[in-house]
Amino acid sequence: MLSRIAESLFWIGRYVERADNTARLLDVHLNVLLEDPWVDEPSANASILSVMNIPHEDQVNRDDVLRKLAFDVGSSASIAGTLTAARENARRAREVISTEVWEALNTTRMGLPRWTRASRPHEYFVWVRERAAIVWGLSSATTSRDDAWHFMELGRSLERADMIARLLMTRNLEGTTGPNWTTLLRTCSAHEAYLRTVRALVTEERAAEFLLIDRLFPRSIAYNLDRAETILTEIEGSESNRVLAGRARLALGRARTNLEYSPVRDILDDLVPQMHEVQRACSTASDLIRDRYFLPAATVAWNQEAL
Amino acid sequence: MTDDVASTPWTGYAPSAAWDEAMDVDGRIREPYARVYAEIDRMSGDDLVSRAEALANTYLAQGVTFDHAGEERPFPLDIVPRVIGGDEWDIISPGVSQRVKALEAFLADVYGSQHCVTDGIVPRRLIATSPHFYRKVAGVEPANGVRVHVSGIDLVRDQHGIWRVLEDNVRVPSGVSYVLSNRRAMSQMFPEMFGAMGIRPVLEYSRRLRASLAKSAPEGVDDPTIVVLTPGVYNSAYYEHSLLARTMGVELVEGRDLETTNGRVYMRTTAGRRRVDVIYRRVDDDYLDPVAFRSDSALGAPGLVTAARLGNVTIANAIGNGVADDKLMYTYMPDLIRYYLGEEPILPNVDTWRLEEADAREEVLDRLDELVVKPVDGAGGKGVTIGPRASKDELAQVRDQILRDPRGWIAQPVVQLSTVPTLTDDGLEPRHVDLRPFAINDGEDVWVLPGGLTRVALARGQLIVNSSQGGGSKDTWVLGGVRHRGSSQAPPESRIELSGMTSVPQAAHPEDNIAGQQAQQQQQQRTQGSEPC
Numbered sequence: 001m002l003s004r005i006a007e008s009l010f011w012i013g014r015y016v017e018r019a020d021n022t023a024r025l026l027d028v029h030l031n032v033l034l035e036d037p038w039v040d041e042p043s044a045n046a047s048i049l050s051v052m053n054i055p056h057e058d059q060v061n062r063d064d065v066l067r068k069l070a071f072d073v074g075s076s077a078s079i080a081g082t083l084t085a086a087r088e089n090a091r092r093a094r095e096v097i098s099t100e101v102w103e104a105l106n107t108t109r110m111g112l113p114r115w116t117r118a119s120r121p122h123e124y125f126v127w128v129r130e131r132a133a134i135v136w137g138l139s140s141a142t143t144s145r146d147d148a149w150h151f152m153e154l155g156r157s158l159e160r161a162d163m164i165a166r167l168l169m170t171r172n173l174e175g176t177t178g179p180n181w182t183t184l185l186r187t188c189s190a191h192e193a194y195l196r197t198v199r200a201l202v203t204e205e206r207a208a209e210f211l212l213i214d215r216l217f218p219r220s221i222a223y224n225l226d227r228a229e230t231i232l233t234e235i236e237g238s239e240s241n242r243v244l245a246g247r248a249r250l251a252l253g254r255a256r257t258n259l260e261y262s263p264v265r266d267i268l269d270d271l272v273p274q275m276h277e278v279q280r281a282c283s284t285a286s287d288l289i290r291d292r293y294f295l296p297a298a299t300v301a302w303n304q305e306a307l
Numbered sequence: 308m309t310d311d312v313a314s315t316p317w318t319g320y321a322p323s324a325a326w327d328e329a330m331d332v333d334g335r336i337r338e339p340y341a342r343v344y345a346e347i348d349r350m351s352g353d354d355l356v357s358r359a360e361a362l363a364n365t366y367l368a369q370g371v372t373f374d375h376a377g378e379e380r381p382f383p384l385d386i387v388p389r390v391i392g393g394d395e396w397d398i399i400s401p402g403v404s405q406r407v408k409a410l411e412a413f414l415a416d417v418y419g420s421q422h423c424v425t426d427g428i429v430p431r432r433l434i435a436t437s438p439h440f441y442r443k444v445a446g447v448e449p450a451n452g453v454r455v456h457v458s459g460i461d462l463v464r465d466q467h468g469i470w471r472v473l474e475d476n477v478r479v480p481s482g483v484s485y486v487l488s489n490r491r492a493m494s495q496m497f498p499e500m501f502g503a504m505g506i507r508p509v510l511e512y513s514r515r516l517r518a519s520l521a522k523s524a525p526e527g528v529d530d531p532t533i534v535v536l537t538p539g540v541y542n543s544a545y546y547e548h549s550l551l552a553r554t555m556g557v558e559l560v561e562g563r564d565l566e567t568t569n570g571r572v573y574m575r576t577t578a579g580r581r582r583v584d585v586i587y588r589r590v591d592d593d594y595l596d597p598v599a600f601r602s603d604s605a606l607g608a609p610g611l612v613t614a615a616r617l618g619n620v621t622i623a624n625a626i627g628n629g630v631a632d633d634k635l636m637y638t639y640m641p642d643l644i645r646y647y648l649g650e651e652p653i654l655p656n657v658d659t660w661r662l663e664e665a666d667a668r669e670e671v672l673d674r675l676d677e678l679v680v681k682p683v684d685g686a687g688g689k690g691v692t693i694g695p696r697a698s699k700d701e702l703a704q705v706r707d708q709i710l711r712d713p714r715g716w717i718a719q720p721v722v723q724l725s726t727v728p729t730l731t732d733d734g735l736e737p738r739h740v741d742l743r744p745f746a747i748n749d750g751e752d753v754w755v756l757p758g759g760l761t762r763v764a765l766a767r768g769q770l771i772v773n774s775s776q777g778g779g780s781k782d783t784w785v786l787g788g789v790r791h792r793g794s795s796q797a798p799p800e801s802r803i804e805l806s807g808m809t810s811v812p813q814a815a816h817p818e819d820n821i822a823g824q825q826a827q828q829q830q831q832q833r834t835q836g837s838e839p840c
Contacts, residue, residue, distance in 0.1 A: 001578070091370070095559045103368055106369070110367060235577070
């Protein structure tokens with residue numbers, strides 16, 4: 001597979017997953033603002049922007065949050081921006097991805113202008129999640145399990161681990177009590193799975209454990225880190241230059257085992273730094289993957305003097 | 308049909324001065340169009356418009372677009388197909404194929420021993436002054452002798468209904484992807500007609516192209532790696548490049564994906580370098596290799612030309628083909644066909660004045676207001692001046708240009724391109740069209756894609772059909788391909804096979820309603836039990 005195409009596929013995976021999770025996260029956030037009577041809305045808004053690593057003032061109003069995270073087409077942190085970028089990447093990799101997936105991404109982008117300034121953001125978020133589900137469903141049904149699939153899956157699992165870590169950080173938002181664990185579980189579509197697995201009412205530790213390290217649920221952090229490691233092994237196959245890919249696996253594995261072998265209580269007490277750690281691991285792995293499989297811009301430039 | 312009271316989309320349709328392909332001057336429908344006419348006649352005007360809108364929407368959803376002034380637009384496809392009778396195609400197809408063979412022979416000659424010059428068919432000056440003649444590739448023998456792997460020969464039909472060649476394209480002719488996607492969209496829109504009319508299929512194009520590229524691989528390569536080289540996602544024909552790569556099942560590469568080492572070309576993949584044997588390039592000569600041509604080009608790969616010279620990679624179409632398809636060389640084509648093939652040209656040229664010749668120039672300058680003047684080297688309808696439509700100033704400007712650079716211009720009489728009914732804001736109206744059939748040369752035979760790209764000028768009376776000038780396209784149906792479906796019974800052998808086949812039942816969850824008797828019984832009991840109450 002061409003490096004350039006692999007990079008596009010990797011980013012389609014990341015972008016679509018990011019759009020999906022951003023929609024979930026914003027949905028919860030708006031819900032919390034509605035339900036929490038003592039909420040300090042401007043600080044809560046500011047702190048959700050810091051969770052997403054967007055520069056901001058101390059006090060932020062709701063429209064700003066929606067603009068920056070939902071509607072700004074030019075930002076790689078907003079839903080509209082990531083879905084547009086996913087489509088552009090798909091256009092570049094058009095001959096590799098299936099027609100169905102391409103059309104799903106293309107019509108998604110075409111549908112975006114309909115939602116700007118929507119009166120009911122909730123409907124927009126539901127639509128985004130549906131579109132993401134359509135893209136994943138179609139790509140899972142129409143893609144050979146070769147490198148094309150692996151790179152998209154790799155991007156998707158890295159992004160999902162990263163975004164769930166960010167979502168859990170909202171538990172400790174400034175200016176509000178934050179969403180409760182039941183809401184967080186629901187946001188990850190995990191509430192029913194939790195009830196079936198744990199067979200008990202939602203307690204903080206059990207819920208956190210479920211979202212952090214459950215081995216079977218596809219929206220737990222450890223599950224996705226593990227998945228990314230497995231895919232890296234599959235991509236690498238029996239090839240010679242394993243160093244960089246190995247280091248990417250190392251970063252992911254360390255983050256995963258840290259979650260798996262630490263007492264849940266410790267992680268909960270130290271939630272924000274721990275979640276930062278997960279995000280850093282994902283970003284390190286992403287950089288190493290880029291260096292290993294997608295050429296850095298420097299080697300592409302052609303220097304006439306060299307001839 | 309003239310007595311019809313009810314209004315149909317055809318009401319008010321009347322051919323203009325040009326040859327109308329659907330209707331003759333007395334208002335009779337020409338035979339190939341009978342079925343299309345009847346089908347549209349049954350619809351209301353709104354019906355037709357809503358189908359046309361549906362068509363545009365599918366194109367937007369599929370991303371069938373072209374870049375116009377930096378904006379991505381759906382490629383305009385008209386709802387009324389253009390129909391070409393089987394008998395007409397029997398002239399066009401061999402005519403195009405003959406033309407391609409002559410072009411191929413001419414290129415081999417130009418970059419070889421130049422017999423055509425020594426025999427006095429073509430002046431040496433003409434070749435030497437061509438901006439597309441590259442000494443760098445002189446003496447390069449392509450692997451299977453093919454330089455024109457893909458060509459597009461532009462045809463028009465004049466006011467007497469005669470097909471003429473307007474232009475040859477043997478560099479990187481584009482538009483074939485629109486033929487393929489137009490067909491897909493139209494067959495969904497008019498399934499009834501497709502069943503009944505016996506339209507020749509176009510889908511095999513990609514397979515043919517791939518096969519011919521594979522045949523052109525350097526000697527000794529059994530299973531060649533083929534790539535399509537595109538300038539990138541912002542090129543106006545990017546859609547086409549990706550469609551061809553996808554339907555051929557090969558990689559679509561950009562210049563930066565390629566590297567050359569020791570005269571061999573490689574592409575950069577996630578699994579390291581991979582050798583490339585055949586490059587179907589959609590990048591112009593000038594940009595192909597910064598070492599050999601424009602050093603500022605970021606679209607090609609340095610060293611490609613050397614690799615091609617060494618015979619380690621095949622570049623299709625070959626570099627330097629442009630010498631054969633400029634509009635001045637075009638005027639020599641009939642002579643070249645006679646010279647190389649010993650045949651009379653099947654498709655005539657449009658009469659053309661070579662402005663280099665003093666007599667011709669004088670005559671043209673006298674009649675500038677009734678002629679069409681074109682740049683020798685132009686594409687996309689740029690720089691074309693149509694005498695009867697031009698202002699005094701424009702004509703004066705053209706006169707200056709001709710006097711300054713007579714090698715750069717040709718003049719032709721105004722050809723009234725034939726018209727085909729086209730859906731406009733005012734209903735169906737005749738609009739001018741041309742036709743670009745595509746030909747693939749695999750070294751043994753030249754295959755002409757049945758149909759080709761019909762471009763239509765959407766403005767009334769407009770004679771320039773290029774999509775960059777606001778033109779649209781039509782699906783082109785060539786009749787007489789397959790036997791008419793439904794008219795005859797299936798051949799006996801297929802029936803025998805069918806009767807010998809037994810079917811395997813489809814399983815279902817035994818407790819579901821659809822699963823059969825047991826479930827039915829339960830249901831009956833339930834309804835029986837509930838009814839008496």
